[in-house]
Amino acid sequence: MSEDLIPNPIVLQRADPCVLRDGDQYYFTGSHPRYDRIVLRRASRLEDLQAAEEHTIWVKHDSGPQSQLIWAPEIHRVNGAWYVYYAASPTGAPSADEPGTAETFNHRVYVLECTDADPITGTWVERGQVDTGWETFALDATSFVKDGVQYLVWAQQDLAIRGNSNLYIARMANPWTLATPAVMLTKPEYDWETRVFWVNEGPSVLQRDGRLYLSYSASGTGIEYAMGLLTADADADPLDPAAWTKSPEPVFTSDPAVGIYGPGHNSFTENEDGETVLVYHARTYTEIVGDPLWEPNRQACAQVLPFVDGEPVWGTPVPLTRPAPTSTEVLPPEGMPQLTA
Structure with missing residues (x-):
């Protein structure tokens, strides 16, 4: 299959897309525009996910720490069970943790089983909050299993480091409990990571050809949003920051020539031929009217990620082949905060 055979968007108006291939089925989840539920779709082909029925498997609480702004769910299969990692906030309102720090939301990472x-x-059961070691803004958890050991990678703020979030990794005792302290792998430091916001977020791990690839996204969520990459040998210790090499340049960026802007927050899957498929969200225009948080038109897209001589060739986003909405059609529920970037 070539990349132009995947019709894009694969799912309309779903940011932070996660696609898991299990057997001959694709499972899809992503942030719902109202940020109030977690949904799943299933199809035997990537191109059928848009038409697939969407099932709500969990809804936010009426109050408490999981009552607002449900973000970036990811579905994973570990030891025969299903897990969804997601972020939730008790209020949705940003707070300045101390003078001189950037305002952040109040999310933490949670798990469903x-x-x-x-x-x-x-039946999905809440396994509660993942204790990451300290209580600050935390989100975008992803998981991978290497040599029978499960690891968690996530984004979190450290008040001693400038910016909204860095990326951390830990080994897991079980799918909702860390077995080791968090280790920082990357923080915003390059110019392309610090536009609008100082952010490293949205990690995803690909294991292929004796290498570990850890992609992530950086900067604000507009045209400046872009993807970066860490690489390690498969036989290295993932908990050793020195094992990872960080690309100083982004690997996947906006392409005005094809009208695709702010590609990022990706996941990896594979097609029926075993080729790696890059899944990501993107917008088709640059002028956003109103609060960007509630602008729903980040479309879930996918394309084959070619490998040449064992190395990924990221290229550029492919143009859409399906119509996508270009105006705000979803407004925040009554009482939800209006936030400005």
């Missing part, structure tokens, strides 16, 4: 065979019809 389903031990039934079918994650859509099965």
